[in-house]
Amino acid sequence: MNRIFTQKLNKNGLLFGDGAMGTMLYSRGVFVNTCFEHLNVSRPELVRQVHEEYAATGVDFVKSNTFGANRLKLSRYGLGEQTEQIVSAGVKLARESCRPDMMTAASIGPLGVDIGSYDKALRAKAAEVFAEQVKISADAGADVLLFETFSNCDELICAIEAASASCDLEIIAHMTINDSTETDYGSRIDESMRCVCRYENVAAVGLNCSTGPAAMLESIELVRGAVNKPLSVQPNAGYPRNVDGRTLYMCTPEYMAEYAKRFYEKGAQVIGGCCGTTPEHIAAIINAVRPIKKSVTYKQPAIKIPAELAERLEPAPLETKSQFGAKLAAGEKVISIEVSPPRGFELSALIEKAKLCKDRGACTINIPDGPRASSRLSAMVTALMIEQQCGIETILHFCCRDRNIIGMQSDLLGIQATGLRNMLIVTGDPPKLGDFPDATAVFDLDSIALIKVIRELNRGIDIAGKSLGRRLELVIGAGANPAAAEPEREIQRYRQKIDAGAEYFVTQPVFDDESLLRFLDAAGGSVPVIAGIWPFSSLKNAEFMANEVPGVSVPERLLERMSKLKSREDAIKTGIDISREMISRIEDTVAGFAVSAPFGNVNIALEAAGL
Template sequence: MEQNTKLSRLLSKQVVIGDGAMGTMLYSKGVFVNTCFDELNITRPGLIKDIHEQYVSAGADFIETNTFGANEYKLAKFGLFDKVEQINASAVKIAKEAAGGNALVAGAIGPLGIEGSAKLSEKQIIEIFERQIKSLADAGADFLLFETFGNLAELLLAVRAAGSVCGLEIVAQLSVNENKETLFGDRLDEAIIELCRCSHVAAAGLNCLLGPAAMLDCLDVLKTVATKPISIQPNAGLPQTVDGRTLYMSTPEYMAEYAKRFYQRGARIIGGCCGSTPEHIRQIAQAVKSIDKSERPPAIEIRQVEKAVRQIPVELKDKSQFGAKLAAGQKIITIEISPPKGADLSGLIEKVNLCKQAGVDAVNIPDGPRASSRISAMITAIKLQQACGIETLLHFCCRDRNIIAMQSDLLGIHTIGLRNVLIITGDPPKLGEYPNATGVFDLDSTALTKVVSDLNCGLDIAGNGFTPKTALVVGVGANPVAAEMKRELERFKKKIAAGAEFAITQPVFDSRSLFDFLDAADCRIPVIAGIWPFTSFKNAEFMANEVPGVVVPKNILDRMATAKDQLQSKKLGVQIAKELMEQIKDRVAGFAISAPFGNVKMALAAADKFDIQLG
């Protein structure tokens, strides 16, 4: 039987956003809870279609048919035993019309429940599932979604039934409690291993029972055992009774924040279950898809046909003072300071003059950090280099410019006298103050690194030759605590192959994680460790919970919590930074110390170039 692989093909390209609750929406529209929701496919199709359309409009990549209980065992309780085929076929028809080719249609199948599992034989259970599954498949469902199963044995029977009557792929979802066990006592890790062995299962995961926080905890178990893409569809919190009504209290914004964490920890199908609405899915889609877009392969593949001779690039030691120190193996100290949001650079110039006087090697200039709008990083770097006489390390972001603008700016950077660049993909717009802004991402950081490397050889993106060639020191980012370390290591090695000459890590707070990364990466380029001195316990908490790609160990959070006042917090933050730098100094090429919230004196204190008590 030929297998339909629409879902797998979509998963190979992007994160997939599911829809939210159907029952919650029906209840909100006045449908009584004791109604047979599945029958509404034939009695009120317009109502069902409207809900589907809201989810598609919100950004769902697939919608589930309204067939959770549309099997003969459950329908018989409503006197609808003979309408299995009609209800399921109608449900698929409604969903496909609502999707309009803009979303896949998942044939939703729920369990028979405790009573059904106990009363029926395996043969009967399989036959019941076969009847519903065949109805959904014959009507044109794109894949099957088994959800809210609390009994692994029953779910495996349903999967077997699907394999016998159709070639549709399956998303298999269990429901577990906070102890990570199903209602029948199946352990989450063992159950997922079993499901991933099934050939028709394209993805496995969890839905229902748990809210976002508890499901995030379960995801840490899932990612260690799953060999298929992971699916996560939590409830909008735990149900609460208010004035006789059952309500789910998690806001769309709250769900979206957790959706980002689901994605960062490896989930590739993300949606909602009980209590979630189209607005929840809209927020989830906006949050996750922008991050996914920034991390996917570049939108434009550069296939350069070299029409000119590749020139020999300038050696690293001859490109800049920063490059010369890297080439000589001398320790580097840079201070990272973000450009201001206003139009006045005078305050920043004063701070950078302090760095110059302290003997700092270069000043790091972020390019729209956390998708914020500030004075142009390039203009800031030019002005600082001219006014302060210190080299700058300009971050160059892929988010905001297309491929033509990026090449033009890189040529301009060289021409004006800037020599050091750090190539980054960039935080997606959703993370910043302009969440609806368009992220361009024509290239990712690996592809842009290759572009800069070619410009250093006198070749532009189209393969045309030019003189003089650029002489840019090419740096890239690295994350020693990435959620998907295998993927991060692969990307890092590709950046080196593309021409990276040094790397700067995300802020490091754990020496062991850094050492493990360096060992696994088998680094052939200098690696500068990112350092962030905490200003307060609140700052440490924010870094731990809200900044992508940053992990703060609990022992450091506990230490920061002991500070009694602002000065003690700063002193402790600097002390922690200095201790870490001492631990890792023999394994890194230097330090890129952030000036937290523009506090250059704290960064200089961490570098032993300023007394924090005087600041």
């Protein structure tokens, strides 16, 4: 059997497929009543262009434009006699568009007829149709067969058996589901996938189409528990909506990327997209998941601590490390104002904002490190200049994305040497498409591993287990997301961060106090938690937080409240009111608040904080 797919999957551990062909062709003016597969011969340059755009994102395989290129479906367009020409051209176009190291997956869809084991004649005819398309695809150079969007398990099995008798290619077998985790024929998806896994030539199983990524996440868990094959997912970009007579898929690339990370965490080893997805969606998925895969598979450095050194160097108490640490240790409420470093190198405006925050009574200035994978002035330099020129402490975010372990230790030693003390350790957002589309991520460590490193540095032991002679005195903070889509996993990581050495937490912006209270009650622990607060400045800003920022949940009632406002002034005032209401509801539960300054406007943040 030709096992190129399995060999690549075993080697890489994770493979990325492309996105929708029909969506791309439709966006280029091809009418929906056109036979899209016939474009392989009538407009090959258009199909090739789509393949090349997907290939440029860095996928591991592209799908041929042959989903409905079987004799039965083509006959409806009067093209049945051109089946071989259309299928062969489709596979060759995909192959010619690929890099040498990429695979071509022959896309094969259902026939659209009700195949049951009771109708032997119909089943035999279906097998003949599938076998023809499979053989043409294999002869044209396909590396793997992708059976997708099947809702009838009997029909999928018929296709698999026909493929087994026609060629030696492996199969990725996809079914489609509804919101009840069932097929359109009422079968449980886990039971259907269990039947499909019996076939040797099936190399991976999973789901595609039908629902958006959120609904598919629950179903993939069911499948994972039922099968012994690698999992593959290719969701739509959400549910289609009709806008001015056009069918549109509303999920943004960033939204898809966030769910792709969750699919990977749930065990998916093959990830791509279906209806509504574009090269932008696929690029975002790859940029989000590939660095995480690297960090997960990286062997974390073992920090060997000689017993005599560990006994001799005790970490400094929290209350002695900084004024901020002393307030946390004493149980005093802390107010931090978050301001991002500038994109250039001019700091005078930011210094004035920091002075204003100090004069109004803020405890610290919170400095993000490359927020949303952007390139800005060094967060460490920004924090140092603020502390030196304004006399107010900072909380320095420290991101795992941009440094290897050698660079991390060097920077941490530098932070100690310059007098900075308060840290917030974050794994970091993977690089996104934007100003630096070719940027790579390091991710030698994630936030939990880095917290462990700093804990040992605070005992005078470096990453290699050698004595530094003196201990560092850094206050170790970590992030938490009370509204995480997977609360159990977030709680687990929260506890792991405490065990690793976290001394306080700062949450993602909180817009739903009930989610925060549930999270804190379930997580337990005595480590201070500072709630993130984001004052809306407009409806557009509120919608951006709701739809574009991973890990943030904005209740519909708040969006509706913001939508009723007519002026910018009313929007800002209402945003401040919403933040104050949130602070009032949770102030007895948390250690303080980290209030963001929307678009750098610290006056809004100070008003929201009541300063």
